[in-house]
Amino acid sequence: MNNDDHIAENLALAEKALPNSxxxxxxxxxxxxxxxxxxxxxxxxxxxxxxxxxxxGVNIPSCFECYNSKHAFKDRSAKMMxxxxxxxxxxxxPTLASMCVKCEKCLEKCPQHLPIPDLLNEVAEDMEGFxxxxxxxxGRRMMKVRKKEKEIQ
Ligand code: SF4
Ligand code: SF4
Numbered sequence: 020m021n022n023d024d025h026i027a028e029n030l031a032l033a034e035k036a037l038p039n040s041x042x043x044x045x046x047x048x049x050x051x052x053x054x055x056x057x058x059x060x061x062x063x064x065x066x067x068x069x070x071x072x073x074x075x076g077v078n079i080p081s082c083f084e085c086y087n088s089k090h091a092f093k094d095r096s097a098k099m100m101x102x103x104x105x106x107x108x109x110x111x112x113p114t115l116a117s118m119c120v121k122c123e124k125c126l127e128k129c130p131q132h133l134p135i136p137d138l139l140n141e142v143a144e145d146m147e148g149f150x151x152x153x154x155x156x157x158g159r160r161m162m163k164v165r166k167k168e169k170e171i172q
Contacts, residue, residue, distance in 0.1 A: 066083075074120075078110075085101035
């Protein structure tokens with residue numbers, strides 16, 4: 020549950036749902052779907068944001084979301100999305116996984132007990148590389164030019 024709507028929806032369902040209201044087949048289907056979901060997700064991050072803000076400026080949920088998209092959905096654009104979202108093009112400051120300084124302040128805040136610094140290391144190795152800095156530099160320049168063009172219009 021990530022927002023008030025989710026809580027309201029779950030409370031409404033809990034009022035209607037009775038014990039044993041699902042058939043064996045439906046229970047099996049739910050279990051299979053849950054198993055498959057856990058299998059394809061590299062990081063079991065729910066995006067709850069309890070770990071934020073990170074003192075080093077890492078956008079922890081965004082890094083995990085892009086990493087999961089790349090692997091779970093074989094999303095080829097996930098790497099570009101990662102650099103766009105976390106390279107400082109939309110937020111002015113970079114929020115990349117490689118910025119983690121392993122202070123471990125986020126660890127006790129995560130309800131999923133994720134080993135966040137280790138997982139961010141995995142994300143940085145997979146999603147960043149030799150071309151990260153030049154791509155971010157070009158992207159930020161383009162965003163600045165666009166911003167100026169809009170100001171002139
Ligand atoms: S361990 Fe890394 S991600 Fe967690 S709070 Fe510290 S710098 Fe941020
Ligand atoms: S607290 Fe854990 S589950 Fe929530 S956004 Fe941070 S890493 Fe993800």
